[in-house]
Structures are given as structure tokens and as C-alpha cells.
Amino acid sequence: MPDFEFDFLPNHPAGVCAPAGWRSGNTYCGLKTYGAGKLDLGLLVSDVPAAAAGVFTTNVVRAAPVFLCEEVVKRGQAQAVIYNAGIANACTGEQGMLDAREMTRIAALKLDIDPKLVLVTSTGVIGHLLPIEKIQSGVSNIELQYGEPAGASASFCIMTTDTRPKRCVVRLKLDGKTVHIGGMCKGAGMIHPNMATMLCYLTTDAAATSDYLQKVVRDLVDDSFNSITVDGDTSTNDSVLLLANGLAGNTTLGAGATPEEEQHFKAALREVMVYLAKEIARDGEGATKLIEVRVRGAQNKQEARLAARTAAGSSLLKSAVYGSDPNWGRVIAAMGRSGAIFDSNKTDIWIGEVPLMLSGTPQKFEKASAQAALKGPNVIITVDMHTGNEGEAIAWGCDLTEQYVVINSEYET
Amino acid sequence: MPDFEFDFLPNHPAGVCAPAGWRSGNTYCGLKTYGAGKLDLGLLVSDVPAAAAGVFTTNVVRAAPVFLCEEVVKRGQAQAVIYNAGIANACTGEQGMLDAREMTRIAALKLDIDPKLVLVTSTGVIGHLLPIEKIQSGVSNIELQYGEPAGASASFCIMTTDTRPKRCVVRLKLDGKTVHIGGMCKGAGMIHPNMATMLCYLTTDAAATSDYLQKVVRDLVDDSFNSITVDGDTSTNDSVLLLANGLAGNTTLGAGATPEEEQHFKAALREVMVYLAKEIARDGEGATKLIEVRVRGAQNKQEARLAARTAAGSSLLKSAVYGSDPNWGRVIAAMGRSGAIFDSNKTDIWIGEVPLMLSGTPQKFEKASAQAALKGPNVIITVDMHTGNEGEAIAWGCDLTEQYVVINSEYET
Numbered sequence: 098m099p100d101f102e103f104d105f106l107p108n109h110p111a112g113v114c115a116p117a118g119w120r121s122g123n124t125y126c127g128l129k130t131y132g133a134g135k136l137d138l139g140l141l142v143s144d145v146p147a148a149a150a151g152v153f154t155t156n157v158v159r160a161a162p163v164f165l166c167e168e169v170v171k172r173g174q175a176q177a178v179i180y181n182a183g184i185a186n187a188c189t190g191e192q193g194m195l196d197a198r199e200m201t202r203i204a205a206l207k208l209d210i211d212p213k214l215v216l217v218t219s220t221g222v223i224g225h226l227l228p229i230e231k232i233q234s235g236v237s238n239i240e241l242q243y244g245e246p247a248g249a250s251a252s253f254c255i256m257t258t259d260t261r262p263k264r265c266v267v268r269l270k271l272d273g274k275t276v277h278i279g280g281m282c283k284g285a286g287m288i289h290p291n292m293a294t295m296l297c298y299l300t301t302d303a304a305a306t307s308d309y310l311q312k313v314v315r316d317l318v319d320d321s322f323n324s325i326t327v328d329g330d331t332s333t334n335d336s337v338l339l340l341a342n343g344l345a346g347n348t349t350l351g352a353g354a355t356p357e358e359e360q361h362f363k364a365a366l367r368e369v370m371v372y373l374a375k376e377i378a379r380d381g382e383g384a385t386k387l388i389e390v391r392v393r394g395a396q397n398k399q400e401a402r403l404a405a406r407t408a409a410g411s412s413l414l415k416s417a418v419y420g421s422d423p424n425w426g427r428v429i430a431a432m433g434r435s436g437a438i439f440d441s442n443k444t445d446i447w448i449g450e451v452p453l454m455l456s457g458t459p460q461k462f463e464k465a466s467a468q469a470a471l472k473g474p475n476v477i478i479t480v481d482m483h484t485g486n487e488g489e490a491i492a493w494g495c496d497l498t499e500q501y502v503v504i505n506s507e508y509e510t
Numbered sequence: 511m512p513d514f515e516f517d518f519l520p521n522h523p524a525g526v527c528a529p530a531g532w533r534s535g536n537t538y539c540g541l542k543t544y545g546a547g548k549l550d551l552g553l554l555v556s557d558v559p560a561a562a563a564g565v566f567t568t569n570v571v572r573a574a575p576v577f578l579c580e581e582v583v584k585r586g587q588a589q590a591v592i593y594n595a596g597i598a599n600a601c602t603g604e605q606g607m608l609d610a611r612e613m614t615r616i617a618a619l620k621l622d623i624d625p626k627l628v629l630v631t632s633t634g635v636i637g638h639l640l641p642i643e644k645i646q647s648g649v650s651n652i653e654l655q656y657g658e659p660a661g662a663s664a665s666f667c668i669m670t671t672d673t674r675p676k677r678c679v680v681r682l683k684l685d686g687k688t689v690h691i692g693g694m695c696k697g698a699g700m701i702h703p704n705m706a707t708m709l710c711y712l713t714t715d716a717a718a719t720s721d722y723l724q725k726v727v728r729d730l731v732d733d734s735f736n737s738i739t740v741d742g743d744t745s746t747n748d749s750v751l752l753l754a755n756g757l758a759g760n761t762t763l764g765a766g767a768t769p770e771e772e773q774h775f776k777a778a779l780r781e782v783m784v785y786l787a788k789e790i791a792r793d794g795e796g797a798t799k800l801i802e803v804r805v806r807g808a809q810n811k812q813e814a815r816l817a818a819r820t821a822a823g824s825s826l827l828k829s830a831v832y833g834s835d836p837n838w839g840r841v842i843a844a845m846g847r848s849g850a851i852f853d854s855n856k857t858d859i860w861i862g863e864v865p866l867m868l869s870g871t872p873q874k875f876e877k878a879s880a881q882a883a884l885k886g887p888n889v890i891i892t893v894d895m896h897t898g899n900e901g902e903a904i905a906w907g908c909d910l911t912e913q914y915v916v917i918n919s920e921y922e923t
Contacts, residue, residue, distance in 0.1 A: 158846030158854040188842055190855055190870050223839025224872040333843050412825065413918055420919025426636025429601055430746050433571030441571040441601060457603050459637040497919075499912035505826055506833025506910075 103269035103365045107372055109279075112264030114248030116277035116302035117344040118144035121247040123254040126235025127228070128183030128221065136254035138235040140204060141178040141298060146214055147342040149175035150310035152318045154335035160187030161197040162217040166336055169216050173307030175340055176214040178298060179204040179236070182257050182283070186219040186227050187333040196227045203229075203236050218296050218336055220257055220283060252281040255296060258504060259283050263376040267365045271347040271358050276303045278362075280369045284325075284377030295322060295377055297337040299369065303362060304343035309351025313363050314339045321370035324402070324492045325378040326410035339366075378493040379474075383500030387475050387493060388418055392432075394481040395488030400437035402490040407435035408478065409494030418476050419496035423467035425453040428478060439482040447479040456483075516682035516778045520785060525677030527661030528692035529715035530757040531557035534660040536667040539648025540641070541596030541634065549667035551648040553617060554591040554711060559627055560755040562588035563723035565731045567748035573600030574610040575630045579749055582629050586720030588753055589627040591711060592617040592649070595670050595696070599632040599640050600746040609640045616642075616649050631709050631749055633670055633696060665694040668709060671917060672696050676789040680778045684760040684771050689716045691775075693782045697738075697790030708735060708790055710750040712782065716775060717756035722764025726776050727752045734783035737815070738791040738906045739823035752779075791906040792887075796913030800888050800906060801831055805845075807894040808901030813850035815903040820848035821891070822907030831889050832909035836880035838866040841891060852895040860892040869896075 114121050123139035151170040153163050169175050179200050186193050197217050205212035219227070241247070252262035264281040282297035299314070318337060341350075348354045350362055379387040390409045395401035408414055411431035417424040425446045433441065442457035449470025452460050470476065476496075482488075527534050536552035564583040566576050582588050592613050599606050610630050618625035632640070654660070665675035677694040695710035712727070731750060754763075761767045763775055792800040803822045808814035821827055824844035830837040838859045846854065855870035862883025865873050883889065889909075 156843065156846040157851060158842050185839075188839060188854060188867070188870065188872065223837075223843060224867070333846060412914075416915050416918030419915065422919065424636075426598075426601060429571050430569065430636060433569040433746060438570060442603060454601070454637070457601065459601065497915055499915050501825075502829050502832065502910055502912045502915065505829030506835065 103267050103368070105368050106266040106268070108264065109266040110249035110252070110264065111245040111266055111279060112248035112252050112281040113141055113279040113298050113300045114244055114251070115266040115279035116300050116342070118302060118342050119279065119300045120241040120243050121251040122239035122241040123250040124235050124238045126231045128181055128231065130183065136250060137183045138181045138232060139251055139254040140236070140239055140241065141180070141251060141300070142208060142241055143176050143340065143342040145342055145344065146174050146176045147340040148305050148307040148310055149173055149216070150307055150314045150339045152314055152337045154332060156333050158188065158333045160185055160219060160334040161189060161193035162186055162219045163334060163336060164194065165197045165201060166216050166218065166338065169213065172213065174214060175216050176210050177204055177208055178216040178218065178338065180218045180255055181227070181232065182255055183221040184219060184225050184227050185221045185223050185334050187223045189224065189226055192226055196229055199229055200232060203233055207236050207239070216338060218334070220255065220296055220334055223333060248279065255281065255283040257283060258382055259380055261380060263373055263380065265369055265372050267369050269361060269365045271303065271345070271354070271362060274345045274347040276345045276347055276362070277301060278366055278369050280373050282373045282377060284380060295335055297322065297373060299337070299339040299366070301341045302343070302345040303341050304345065304347050304349040305341040306349060306351035309359070310339050310341055313366060317363070317367050317370050320367070321374040324406065324490070325374045326406060326492065326494045375493050378495050381495035382504045383498040384495030385498060386418055386496045388415070388495060389475065389477045390492045390494070391477065391479045392482065393489040394483045394486065395437060395439065396484050396486045397488040398490055401488040402492070403435045404432040404437040404480070405490045405492035407431050409492040412497055415494060415497035418471060419498050421468045421471035423448050423453055423462070423464070423471060428480065429454070432480065439484055443483040445481040445483065449477055516680050516781070518781050519679040519681070521677065522679040523662035523677065524658040524679055524692060525661035525665050525694040526554055526692040526711050526713045527657055527664070528679040529690035529713050529755070531715060531755050532692065532713045533654040533656050534664040535652035535654040536663040537648050537651045539644045541594055541644065543596065549663060550596045551594045551645060552664055552667040553649070553652055553654065554593070554664060554713070555621060555654055556589050556753065556755040558755055558757065559587050559589045560753040561718050561720040561723055562586055562629070563720055563727045563752045565727055565750045567745060569746050571601065571746045573598055573632060573747040574602060574606035575599055575632045576747060576749060577607065578610045578614065579629050579631065579751070582626065585626065587627060588629050589623050590617055590621055591629040591631065591751065593631045593668055594645065595668055596634040597632060597638050597640050598634045598636050598747050600636045602637065602639055605639055609642055612642055613645060616646055620649050620652070629751060631747070633668065633709055633747055636746060661692065661694070668694065668696040670696060671795055672793055674793060676786055676793065678782055678785050680782050682774060682778045684716065684758070684767070684775060687758045687760040689758045689760055689775070690714060691779055691782050693786050695786045695790060697793065708748055710735065710786060712750070712752040712779070714754045715756070715758040716754050717758065717760050717762040718754040719762060719764035722772070723752050723754055726779060730776070730780050730783050733780070734787040737819065737904060738787045739819060788906050791908050794908035795917045796911040797908030798911060799831055799909045801828070801908060802888065802890045803905045803907070804890065804892045805895065806902040807896045807899065808850060808852065809897050809899045810901040811903055814901040815905070816848045817845040817850040817893070818903045818905035820844050822905040825910055828907060828910035831884060832911050834881045834884035836861050836866055836875070836877070836884060841893065842867070845893065852897055856896040858894040858896065862890055
């Protein structure tokens with residue numbers, strides 16, 4: 098991939114409000130029973146209608162807002178997102194669909210736009226109905242603002258069991274025009290391919306067709322949000338939304354822009370999506386470390402992915418990383434059940450820079466250096482399968498701690 | 511299935527030494543670094559050669575003893591098993607194969623039989639070579655005995671992180687002759703379809719062909735050991751062995767016995783295997799409760815199994831059960847990602863006798879009664895998908911506790 102230049106601003110608070118013409122407003126309306134007083138309802142709005150794309154959960158049980166978002170994305174245009182945290186509006190039957198639609202109507206009324214231009218996302222507990230009157234009065238309190246404080250508030254508002262907001266900004270030039278991409282996401286539990294309990298909002302002021310956006314977001318999801326795992330559970334609400342309002346004035350991506358410009362934009366968007374995906378894994382429920390599993394030398398990319406994702410999701414490996422135990426046996430055992438075909442007698446495994454197994458033979462290694470590679474906040478495990486092919490992939494996960502169990506065994510109401 | 515009569519003796523200490531002509535001897539030779547002094551090496555021996563069958567791990571990474579067992583089972587006859595706990599002899603390359611073969615040679619010398627009649631199993635840490643000289647001197651100390659004390663010792667000897675032995679006996683009549691089936695197994699961590707880190711030894715004094723035994727053990731594994739999950743990790747060493755020495759004198763199953771007799775034997779063996787499988791799930795690392803997930807009304811048995819196993823293996827559901835949280839949303843979300851096709855708007859979910867969701871609609875329920883159904887040692891979750899078909903299956907798992915993390919994050923050496 099060509100190494101285009103762009104400014105990447107990790108954790109930049111402006112987030113989704115960094116691109117031109119994007120505003121947000123966030124309030125507390127009483128949906129979050131934990132952390133009462135925290136923001137739990139918000140709007141993200143473009144000054145003009147934007148081209149829209151999205152990727153949604155593969156779970157056969159899908160929350161009401163997912164159906165509505167798919168309708169909007171199919172039409173290819175949106176101008177606003179109404180979002181809440183605390184209640185997922187999943188498994189809520191016919192009433193849930195009515196409530197999701199009502200949320201878009203409430204937002205459209207407030208903004209004086211067509212409800213068909215409003216996306217809706219919800220996250221939180223499954224099986225509870227939304228208290229629509231609280232949302233109605235909450236929306237009436239929302240004040241929309243541009244820029245940093247608004248983007249920062251939005252990144253807090255969408256959080257559930259996340260311990261910190263996840264957002265970033267990238268700035269690049271496309272045919273002489275300055276273009277921004279802003280992103281924010283929430284994750285924490287139920288994070289797994291394909292598509293975790295995660296919501297990701299990507300905004301840009303680039304001009305682009307919805308077909309182009311749909312293609313790039315679909316491509317990039319595989320190497321970002323579909324390559325992370327927290328606990329193997331895929332949720333009912335997962336959504337990645339990408340909205341481009343065109344105010345940067347560049348030649349439209351997908352309709353006139355050069356292939357180089359399109360690649361440039363894609364490379365920048367990739368940086369945003371991979372960063373946000375890793376931030377979700379790193380902030381997995383109870384996690385203390387990010388685990389990066391790199392597989393190479395697999396028969397093909399698909400098998401590399403299977404192996405990397407299975408290892409990154411193994412409860413045994415996650416527990417070993419938590420305890421800084423260089424237990425490479427759990428790496429190879431997990432890959433062995435992943436479905437990838439390889440010969441363990443040819444396989445190499447490193448933790449950090451320390452080789453633990455080479456050509457299937459356990460290596461003598463200094464425990465101190467192996468443990469050092471396991472003690473930091475980023476643990477990198479590299480596996481070369483030496484199948485004679487070039488399949489490679491990376492997956493991200495997090496360690497499994499007592500705290501994960503504590504968080505998920507507390508009785509939610 | 512016809513309701514044949516048999517006496518089922520759960521947890522009976524005689525275990526694998528209950529059937530006529532089966533002896534065992536067990537010793538400590540220094541392989542278990544934890545719990546030093548505990549039994550870690552043993553022999554299980556029949557007075558005469560027995561028909562042999564087995565089912566082995568589907569992990570592409572297979573330990574050396576698995577290869578040897580497959581060779582023996584292919585020939586259809588065995589007279590002894592040598593087993594050790596503490597070291598798995600997995601990922602040990604060429605030397606591991608030599609060591610596994612040497613173990614069968616040592617056992618054969620001791621017993622004065624053909625090494626081709628000796629099966630070998632190992633369980634414990636991956637990637638360490640076996641200290642063969644310890645095994646050699648250990649075997650020389652072994653004294654073989656019939657009956658209860660020998661079977662009981664064997665059931666302790668095979669344990670790793672198991673907290674208690676798992677064994678049982680069933681007694682039945684086949685054409686007027688008294689037949690016994692004895693079983694023991696070990697499990698604890700890395701338990702998942704297909705075939706957990708589990709070893710199961712089944713002995714009988716029935717007369718049977720190895721083809722018949724292979725067919726029944728293969729059939730029954732799907733509803734027993736392949737229906738349990740502890741942590742989603744499938745191991746390199748999983749083996750189920752079934753050995754029939756014929757000393758009961760019944761007409762040979764698979765060669766002369768009536769279909770009724772064969773069904774009768776199979777029903778009794780099923781009882782043994784399902785019991786042992788549930789005992790493994792119940793004693794999962796750190797577990798405090800057995801979770802039984804029953805799915806019915808699925809499109810077919812395969813989808814019912816997928817849904818039941820995925821739910822039983824969900825870290826989120828397992829954590830909720832630990833906390834006695836009637837969080838049915840985690841049940842339906844896990845089934846939704848399982849690959850089974852169903853409509854959540856038609857689905858019913860019960861915990862114990864308490865309906866939590868009916869036809870996709872969350873039910874008002876008394877928290878006290880739902881929690882009561884979650885507080886005992888056996889938690890039963892029932893799901894009816896109402897697809898109009900009859901697919902049904904049961905899967906067993908256990909709750910996820912802080913203790914699982916503690917056990918698996920301690921540095922093993």
C-alpha cells in the first residue's frame with residue numbers, strides 16, 4: 098500500500114465533530130441506571146445531508162435500531178444519528194421497532210429534517226423497552242455544538258462498561274483540499290468477530306458516493322473491528338456507520354476522484370478504524386493488557402485470520418497473559434483447533450522478541466526476558482506456520498482477569 | 511429408546527476395575543510438580559486381550575500418545591493402558607513419539623505382553639519432554655490389583671486440575687450373563703467440543719467386536735463428551751478409549767448378539783458416558799455450578815446442538831449464572847451468533863421453571879424465583895425456538911468464576 102501522508106491524532110477529543118459541518122449535543126435523560134448523571138442520549142448532525150454507509154452485526158438476533166439503520170444505509174443518505182446508551186432496544190419485539198422509529202421521528206422534528214435521514218443506535222441491556230417519554234424530553238434539552246467539546250461529550254455519551262472514551266481524528270489532503278475523518282466507538286464486553294457489541298461512528302467532510310463508502314468500510318472492517326475479540330460474544334446491536342458530507346470540496350470519491358485519491362482516503366480511514374478497534378480490545382471488560390497475535394506463513398489469509406483470532410480469543414491464553422506466563426502451548430493448542438491447517442513441527446512462536454518454539458521444538462529461554470515481554474500493556478505474540486505460503490493476519494484481544502467475571506456476574510437490572 | 515433396565519452406580523469407586531478381569535496399579539514417580547506425592551503414573555490391564563475402540567481429538571496439533579493410540583485402535587485389540595498425569599507429551603516432536611513408544615514398551619515388558627497391545631495416554635503441561643527414567647522406575651513399583659481400591663486409585667491418578675475423581679459403574683444382563691461397564695475420566699480446563707482436554711477410559715467384561723465398539727463410542731461421544739464445554743479450548747490429547755475383554759461370556763455384540771442386546775448395551779454405555787461428561791463440566795476449573803442448556807424446536811438436531819453448545823460456552827452467560835443473574839438476553843444473543851437459524855420473535859426461554867421470554871416477548875417474572883433457579887448446583891436453561899421442526903439437543907457447561915482466572919494465570923513450570 099502506498100505510504101500516503103496524513104496527520105493521525107490518536108485520542109483527539111474533537112472526534113466525530115472534527116470534520117467540517119458536524120455538530121453534536123449530549124444529555125442525561127435517565128437511561129443509564131449505573132453511573133446516573135452520566136450522558137446517555139445524544140445527536141450527531143451534519144449541516145447538509147451526507148452520503149451514508151454501514152456494516153451491521155451478523156447475529157441472527159438483531160436489535161430494532163439495526164433494522165432501521167439498514168433501511169437508511171440502503172437509501173445511501175443520512176444527516177443525523179440519534180444514539181442512546183443504557184438500553185439496547187434488542188429483543189423488544191414490535192414495540193421495539195416502533196420505539197426505534199419514534200426516536201428517529203423525535204430527532205427529525207428537533208432538527209427539522211426528514212426522518213428518513215436519521216440513523217438510530219442503542220446499546221446497553223437487552224430485553225428492556227425504551228422509556229420514550231424520557232428520550233423525548235431529553236432531546237428537547239440537547240444543544241448542538243461544533244468542534245472539540247461536542248465531539249468529546251459524544252465519545253463519553255456512547256460508553257457503557259467502557260472505562261474511557263475512544264476517539265481519534267485524521268487529517269489529509271485530497272486534490273489540494275484539507276479533509277478530516279473523525280471517529281468514535283464503544284465496546285467493552287461482547288466483542289468478537291464478526292462485529293462485536295460495538296458501535297462505531299465515522300464522520301468525514303470528504304465528498305464521496307455512498308457506494309464508494311460502502312465498499313471501503315466493508316473492506317476495512319475485516320482488518321479492524323472483525324479482528325478483535327474480548328469474550329467471544331457477538332452482539333445484537335453492532336454497527337459501524339460512515340457518513341461523508343462533502344463540505345471539504347474535494348472531487349467526489351467514487352465519482353471523479355483519481356484512484357490515488359481513493360487509496361489515500363482509504364489508507365487514512367484504515368488508520369482510524371484499526372486504532373479504534375485496538376482501543377476496544379485494550380479496554381475489554383476487566384482487561385489490563387492488549388494482546389496482538391500476528392500469524393504469518395499460513396496457507397492463505399483466511400486461515401491466518403482464523404488462527405490469529407482463535408488464539409486471541411482463547412480463555413486459557415488470555416489468562417496466561419494476565420499472569421505473564423509464557424505458555425506457548427496454549428497458543429499452539431488454540432491455533433490447532435481454529436480450523437487452520439498447519440504442521441506444528443514446522444511452526445515458530447515468539448512472545449515479544451523471545452523465541453519460545455522454533456520448527457516445533459520448544460526453546461530454552463530466559464524466563465525473565467519472556468516475562469518482561471508479557472508484563473507491558475502491549476503483548477505481541479508472533480507465529481510463523483512455515484506452510485510455504487504467504488497468508489498473514491493480525492488479531493487483537495485482551496487478557497482475562499478476575500475483574501471480567503466481577504463485571505459480568507453483577508446483577509444488572 | 512427402549513427403557514432397558516440396568517443398575518447405574520454413580521461415583522462408584524471400583525470404576526474401570528468393576529468389570530471382571532480388569533486390574534490397575536498406580537504410583538507417584540515425580541511428574542506432578544503441583545501436589546507432589548500424588549499418584550501420577552498407572553497401568554490398567556485386562557487378564558486377556560480386549561477388543562478396542564477410541565475417539566480422539568480433532569485439534570490438528572495432536573500429542574504423541576494420540577498417534578500411538580490410533581495405531582492400536584486401528585488394529586482393534588489392546589490389553590493394557592499406561593497413563594501418566596503432569597506432562598502431556600504434546601508438542602515434543604520426534605523425541606515425544608519415541609518416548610510414547612518407550613512407555614508402551616516399558617508396560618509390555620512389565621506385563622509380559624506384546625507392546626502392540628498397549629495404549630498410552632498423557633495429560634498435563636504441553637511442550638515438556640517426559641523423564642523416561644522416572645517412568646521406568648515408577649512402573650517397576652506398580653502393583654496390580656482387582657476391584658475397588660485399584661479402580662479408585664486409578665481415578666485419582668489421572669487427575670490434573672480436577673478437584674475430585676470422576677468414575678461410575680453400570681451393571682446389566684445380556685442373555686442371562688451379568689455384564690459390567692466401568693468408566694473414569696479427567697477434565698477440568700480446555701474442555702470444548704469437539705473433544706475436550708479430557709481423557710476417558712471405559713472398560714467392560716462384555717464380549718464385543720471392535721467394529722461394534724467403535725460404532726457405539728463414536729455415536730455416543732456426540733451426545734456426551736462433545737456436548738460439554740468449559741472454556742472453549744480443545745486440547746491436543748483428548749481421547750476416549752473403550753475396551754471389552756469378553757469375560758462376562760455373553761454372545762458377542764456385533765457378532766451374534768440380538769439387536770435388542772446391542773441396544774441395551776448401548777443404552778447402558780450412554781448412561782456412563784453422559785454421566786462422566788456432566789461430571790467434567792460440573793468440575794470445570796473454578797466452577798461452582800453445572801449449566802444444562804436444552805434446546806428444542808430447532809430446524810434440526812445439528813442447529814439445536816450449535817445453539818445449545820454456543821450458549822453453554824458463552825463467557826457472558828457463564829458469568830451471569832455465577833452471579834445468579836437471570837440475564838436471558840445473553841442466552842438469545844449467544845444462540846443468535848451460533849449459526850442456528852431461528853426467529854427470536856418466536857422463541858421461548860426458561861430458567862428452571864420460570865419463563866423469562868415467551869414468543870420473543872420479555873416476561874414479567876419474580877426475581878426471587880428466577881434467582882432461586884440460578885442459585886443451586888444445577889442450572890437448567892430451556893429454549894424452544896418454535897421453528898416448526900423437532901431439532902433438539904442438550905449441552906453442558908459451568909459458570910465462569912474469578913477462580914478460573916486464578917487457576918489459569920498462575921505461572922506453571
